[in-house]
Amino acid sequence: MDSKNQWNQKSSVQEFGIQKSSVAKPVHQQPKPTQQVAPKNEHDPNQLVRRVTKRNIAIKKSIATNEGTIYETFDPLMKPQTPQDIGFIVKCFQSHFVFSSMNETQLVQLAKSMFYCRLVIGQTIIKQGDGASSFFVLEKGKINVLVDGISRKQLTQGNGFGELALLYNAPRSATCVAMEECFLWGIDRHTFRKSVENVMRSEQEKNRQLLEQVKFFNQLTKDQKDAIAGVLILQKFNQNEIIVNEGDQASSFYIIVEGKCGVFNKEDVQIATLNPKDSFGESALKHDNQIRMMTIKAIEKDTKVVALGKDMITQILGDKVQYIIYKNICKWALNRSKLFGKIPASVQDKLIEGVIYRKFTAGQKVINKGDKVGYLYIALEGNVLDDQKNVIANNILNEESLYDEVTNTKHSQSYTMETEGHVAVIDYDKYRTTYGSVEKLQEKDQSNLHSEEHQQSYDLVKQFQLKELIFLNKLGSGQFGSVYLCRNKNQETLFALKYVTRAHIQQYGIQKHVQQEKSVLEIMNHQFILKFYRSFKDAENIYFLTEYIAGEELFDAIREIGLLGKYDSQFYTAQMILQMEYLHTVHQIVYRDIKPENVMVDQFGYLKLIDMGTAKSLKNVSPPKTFTIIGTPHYMAPEVISGKGYGYFADLWSVGCCLYEFLCGGLPFGEEQEDPFEIYKEIVKNPLHYPSYITDKTAKTIIEQLLNKIPECRLGGSYSSLKNNQWFSDFDWNKLMQRQLQPPLIPKKEKLMNETQIQEQLKKNILVIDQIQKDTMGQKKVFAQPKDAEWDSIF
Template structure:
């Protein structure tokens, strides 16, 4: 948590001060000399890639040019042109449209300065970008004049991205006029313009019938792949008879549609043409000519295939099948995987108008039909079935013998998807009623805490071991202090929980009890008595242990210990200080009685007020509370008192991935695949919860004592509600859409993962490896000159995967979905289920040298006193904390 507010140029031994956990969850005594890793093949002499930026933590905009007379003066056409020319030299403005440039220029203010006036000082925070309109200025670095700025020059551009110290002093030589814009105005304006443009394009897409069946994610991917094309009056956009693969949607202007020399219609804003080019490989059926200045959104068939993963018609039909099955009250009871397997296996048949689609007398339960396109009617026309309709869904799920009483005939061209009952039952695993009952039990098993980290395969095997047992009213299912060896899940009825002869509570359908008995040979802590007739699924310990080996069992025991939130500050003993960041300190603590070790992060309230990080802490807690994954640091609980906010987390023993990969040298493709595969399942867990991490890099990944990566430090993660625009992350790992301010989502994490994979196999990052200036790094990222070392095997499959992850189009990085990413050919040998249960052998187990046992040397002094002494040693600006207007005084109510 927390971000450095200046650009540090870290030495090889420096610690990234933004991270309160990445630098501290590893024990001090396990550090290995950096010299150990210098002999690492082609890997460059390493150092951490600077601190992350988080524009949420910036101070109020600095007042640059304090002596200037600032006005909102109108600009002449020539002044606008001169400003545009100056802006064209900077990548920050190169990605803006002409309209966006005009809007930003309109926001620039007129600064009039006298001779010898200071615009800003070196090493002071900066908030403005300036273009020189007239006059001359000195650029002074470390007291030395290095350059003279003249009209048409500009300076201070990095200030538009984030708060960073000025690298030089700028001083006027003579009377000078500047055009300037501050960061807040620039970023806010850009966010508003891009949000409006994105929403407008999305609205256009949603009006096109062939796109209406797409999912929200697919439409979003489509919008990200649109390109803008401008046409002048009388320019031909498409020609009749020529092959075409572009679909056009008119955003501005009017066009004429001409067929065989005759105008058949004119089209304007919101109209579209060329949809057949997306569906079929066909020639244009008409010529389209721009009547006025025209601006169109366009997408090609190849781009669409890359974004959606298949031909559009196929995607439309897949979505139609999915929606139809979701609407069926019967089929919708199946699991998502079962439904998807049915969709993949259905065959599509085409019928022309008037053809018989379903014959009279056929049993309804023989097959399942989904009407994809067109209508079906009976001979009399009294019964009509439309697209998205399921036929036979009730009958295929039960033992019914009804028949279709009359023929169903195609009305227009009809496409219908079909699957037989026999194939249907093979795909779902048996008869429908039996499978639905199993699905019900499976859904409950997945909610049992001790099973949450098991693979899908293991869960299904446990489900198949469940036995149904019935109990009558008043029966004791088991009694307090009985030996326990079974887990019970209530299928029907209610039971009473009785402890020491007192009824504690009543539990009902889908509640479960006795789960610890499948792991431990504990005595029952309460009696369970049937209240009425009760049916339970029962899992016996012997069946559980036949499926779960000792390694997985030990893993589950560890996770159960972490899920125990019944811990108070008074229960903890401080072992030592692990490390400190900009905003807080992390301590190794131990539970007095359980002897369990944790990491305790503390943040002083006066620092919270000084840096106004209330919202950051609330968000960090909210994010961590949603996460429960074996490869993600576990939050146990939070505390608060009048002095501090506390985060009690899992204590991760191991090394940073940053150090591990330098110990290993260049990674083999199989070793790289192991770590990347683990990152994929981590990102899958995050993105399913709409959480974007935003600072994925080796320094934020621990390799634990099992050799598996574990993601830590969620200080800049965010729960997405649409697109976000904040500049957050470490420059070398930052996705281009973060830099340009166009808005971004979860695909930025795949970009960072691509940088890490490149680093694994090439020994350096691909963009700006030798740069420390963020501006230079950003420039190289946006230039996107992705090159691999000449010594790297040209046929290495990882190269192609890196290129996919580092695609400029965010929608193409995961191939369309996390499921498609996992089926990428590069992962063909990965056993995903085994990763989650840690059954895959890791490339390296970190060397952890402990100078003292975690059980020895307990400290017996007051916890508050020890923390206070450590806080006294932390540098802290001597500025009186202020509560900003509008701050929420009850921000910490959930801690």
């Protein structure tokens, strides 16, 4: 925990439309090494130098002030909004990057949340150095923008200013004074966030309800439906306007929201009517090269439909949508099974990896009585009958035959297709030969379970007292506290002890933040994530006791290595993907600040994810999204910046930034920028570019998937499909999980505290709590109050 974790919020005069920033750079960012030695040698990766400076511009939730505080000065007025007012505001919104990802319907709803105000001549609405809370659209008048007392720009009708205030609270970098009487529309950050959240949640919920009405989507998982609901596009059609034309290539699927549509034959005669919640074009999603068989027109004024393109659903779910549906049915069948239902999801995924989908005609035998047992069969499409004429659909056909692999060598009955359909066939014998029988794998997950030895260690640590911890070394310092290396008097295990002062918790109002960090840490149980043991508290501080990772930050490691090759990048990226898979799928947690500074390389060269201070559970949130602007600007996903709400896919964007950094040596967006505003603009607006020496097409493909500005397209259907990406085709995930791969770098031992140094420090017998008192001498202290029991009882 060092300066990289500080909440260093800053603004720029850019938010007032001035091109040159006057914000002084923090000392730790001066000087800034150039990304490349010489542009003319860009083709030579050996001449590339990584930036040494850490990305310290961490933007977290506005905590220094009450969200309801308004810093700007104006005279509020009552004015009912007219359609002309709404149109004027929306047009202004569309010229600012903060609103660029919102559609017109969303912008209209946002415009309706704005207040009206007036300035008299000479009145200052914004003062340089003050806090920021509101964004304004100038309807009438003229405003002078001054930086350090010098006039830099004039704002006139239609100009918007102060948009950075909608993202986070930072000191204003300019002063705005009315040059004549002015009238403005404004919105404060709190209202903006609430309005956007309400609009987005309402829209997502409506889309989800529409999907639930369509049988095709019933075969998708909740997460898949959530993802699709996020990319549905609302379209409006006038009466008699054609939506799809007979003979055209079928590329989209539609659900009617309002109005009615007519189905017309070649003679332009209406043969059917489609009403709200009806859909058409399903075959376009399931199959390639489909041709429209009918023409469909809007037959009512202002008919509205939501559209889903085949290319979009392919990006979200992966290729061959029908096979994705089949895979879902297989997983649901396994989950319902007595034999397979208790095995971990990772084992189920391995079982399904080798599945073959076979088509059967009506009356064809799927399994013959007396056949050798060795394959697992799952009915996918169509009905299957057993010898007693029982109908089996979307379920395992021969589960009982698989229970005892010794005595059950032949099938006891036949199974026949009643109707034409598909059956999944899995080579269960091959699976057992490779991984062992499912019976032996039940309740066992190699990646996540503590060993018995670790469990004993956990139980022992629970009995520790804070006063038993001996100080060995100081590992790092931050704005809210420090981290110390320590050891219990009676145990050889080394620990890291992080403390947060009550003074800072109270000053910044981060009680819930600290609670959240602990609640996330204590459920972590993964080999590539920091182990948490317990918390302590006293009158001055809250403490977190974790494992000690004897190593260095990935940030430093990749600078030692230089430009990473394919294997090195695969090694680190794969572990980040496994970390995210665990957080997202096992615990429904979004991390929100993936970057090399938050990942440690341990003494064996493998990664450990640390610092859960920004992690948040979305377990009981529907849809699973949060709206807080939080993270480090260079690694922030576009949807985080826009305030539209974001979920797990935001973490995959950050992983994509890291992968780009591994292979290219710099970051994909804002590499030469330090001002958050400029970084945000590049992330939202700029396309992705590569140095000329990046020629690996498969690397570009996975980077572009992870850095897709449509969040739902980053996963590619599932973590299983992401791990099977072509770029990983020569990478052994099993050996990674078993820690049998050669790491790119092993931290040098001289950087670590050796046993002799530890013993010398132990002889001094300095308690950690005494060292903390010494280090914080002279600092302002706040002591526990009775009211603190409302939040600190969990520590």
